[in-house]
Amino acid sequence: MFVFVIMGMSTIAISLGLVYRRRSGRATTTASLKGKTVLITGASSGIGREAAKDLAQRGARVILACRNLQKASQVASDIEEATGSKSVVVMKVDTSSLASVREFAAKFLAKERRLDVLVLNAGIGGRQKKTLTSDNLELTMATNHFGHFLLTNLLLGLLKASQPSRVVVVSCMIHSNVQTLDIENLNFTKEGTYWPVQAYAQSKACNILFTRYLANLLKDYGVAVNSMCPGFVSSDIFAKSESFIAGYVYNYLAPILAKTVEQGAQTIIQLAASDENPAPTGGFYEDCRVSDNATNLVLDEGLAKKVWEASESLVGLQPEEQHY
Ligand SMILES: NC(=O)c1ccc[n+]([C@@H]2O[C@H](COP(=O)([O-])OP(=O)(O)OC[C@H]3O[C@@H](n4cnc5c(N)ncnc54)[C@H](OP(=O)(O)O)[C@@H]3O)[C@@H](O)[C@H]2O)c1
Ligand SMILES: *[C@@H]1O[C@H](CO)[C@@H](O)[C@H](O)[C@H]1NC(C)=O
Ligand SMILES: *[C@@H]1O[C@H](CO)[C@@H](O)[C@H](O)[C@H]1NC(C)=O
Numbered sequence: 001m002f003v004f005v006i007m008g009m010s011t012i013a014i015s016l017g018l019v020y021r022r023r024s025g026r027a028t029t030t031a032s033l034k035g036k037t038v039l040i041t042g043a044s045s046g047i048g049r050e051a052a053k054d055l056a057q058r059g060a061r062v063i064l065a066c067r068n069l070q071k072a073s074q075v076a077s078d079i080e081e082a083t084g085s086k087s088v089v090v091m092k093v094d095t096s097s098l099a100s101v102r103e104f105a106a107k108f109l110a111k112e113r114r115l116d117v118l119v120l121n122a123g124i125g126g127r128q129k130k131t132l133t134s135d136n137l138e139l140t141m142a143t144n145h146f147g148h149f150l151l152t153n154l155l156l157g158l159l160k161a162s163q164p165s166r167v168v169v170v171s172c173m174i175h176s177n178v179q180t181l182d183i184e185n186l187n188f189t190k191e192g193t194y195w196p197v198q199a200y201a202q203s204k205a206c207n208i209l210f211t212r213y214l215a216n217l218l219k220d221y222g223v224a225v226n227s228m229c230p231g232f233v234s235s236d237i238f239a240k241s242e243s244f245i246a247g248y249v250y251n252y253l254a255p256i257l258a259k260t261v262e263q264g265a266q267t268i269i270q271l272a273a274s275d276e277n278p279a280p281t282g283g284f285y286e287d288c289r290v291s292d293n294a295t296n297l298v299l300d301e302g303l304a305k306k307v308w309e310a311s312e313s314l315v316g317l318q319p320e321e322q323h324y
Pocket of ligand 2: 132135136137138187188189314
């Protein structure tokens with residue numbers, strides 16, 4: 001009896017996975033990116049690596065901004081081998097560390113002459129236990145939001161100078177878990193508020209709020225800023241997470257139910273490489289098209305402004321680091 005139940009459930013799961021993967025959107029753009037420079041954070045694995053490969057194939061100079069140089073160098077040579085590109089570069093950044101982001105940006109600005117596409121992709125799931133970084137920021141928020149917030153601000157001058165340019169922010173539908181965003185508690189300082197899924201969801205809500213505010217700031221500067229959700233994707237992110245649900249349940253279900261990393265990268269590729277000019281800005285995308293699934297909370301302009309200002313203060317953004 002038990003065997004039949006298991007068999008039945010497996011059949012359902014496998015079918016759901018097949019349907020979900022079939023419905024996954026594909027990038028339709030055939031645009032070349034010759035002469036363009038693309039920067040992708042967290043390109044050492046998962047959907048970031050797949051997006052980097054596709055964009056290198058289109059002729060872009062692609063900079064893999066990664067925390068693990070050894071792993072990233074292997075990815076860079078794999079991509080060069082697969083695409084014939086000679087322009088895949090590895091640079092070190094730990095998005096959870098403000099000092100590392102500042103050091104990275106200084107090196108990048110000293111070396112690179114343009115930045116056409118910035119993809120903010122690096123991310124982690126919430127840790128089981130609340131962890132503080134060396135900057136005293138909560139680790140999930142620091143990795144997924146604060147580091148990217150600072151990085152984008154530091155590179156804003158070059159993005160504007162390279163117009164028409166683009167920023168693609170990798171968010172997630174799980175942002176809908178956030179019912180209220182307490183602006184005084186972005187760092188989870190209030191007792192009893194930290195919860196791994198909540199930390200992840202809040203960081204992904206902040207990704208969209210940040211996107212909306214930045215898109216507005218830059219709308220007259222030829223920089224298109226959009227956020228997206230890749231869908232449920234079978235990557236290493238679950239295995240790396242120590243939380244029970246992500247580390248066990250999702251990690252085992254993903255290969256059956258989720259998209260491949262190549263499918264997960266499609267919306268990034270479309271937003272990075274579509275030949276629309278001017279490109280639409282301020283949108284939230286799923287499956288390579290505009291999605292109406294972003295919640296009212298992350299579409300609230302007043303809240304976006306508050307998150308921006310609180311983030312400026314938490315990363316200690318200096319007057320000389322403001323380029324808007
Ligand atoms: N998989 C999904 O179902 C799903 C769904 C919605 C959204 N997303 C988002 O998609 C993005 C990519 O995730 P993925 O699924 O491709 O997972 P992944 O394979 O684990 O890739 C995450 C990437 O981020 C890097 N990273 C993590 N912390 C970093 C740090 N402090 N500094 C620099 N790089 C760091 C990782 O580096 P290492 O290689 O060194 O670990 C890796 O390259 C994330 O933003 C995630 O939130 C994923
Ligand atoms: C973040 O929260 C912790 C307490 O959980 C606190 O010690 C730290 O100072 C806070 N960081 C900032 C920048 O406010
Ligand atoms: C909104 O989410 C639903 C459920 O995940 C999905 O079926 C639908 O395609 C999404 N809408 C858009 C426009 O992406």
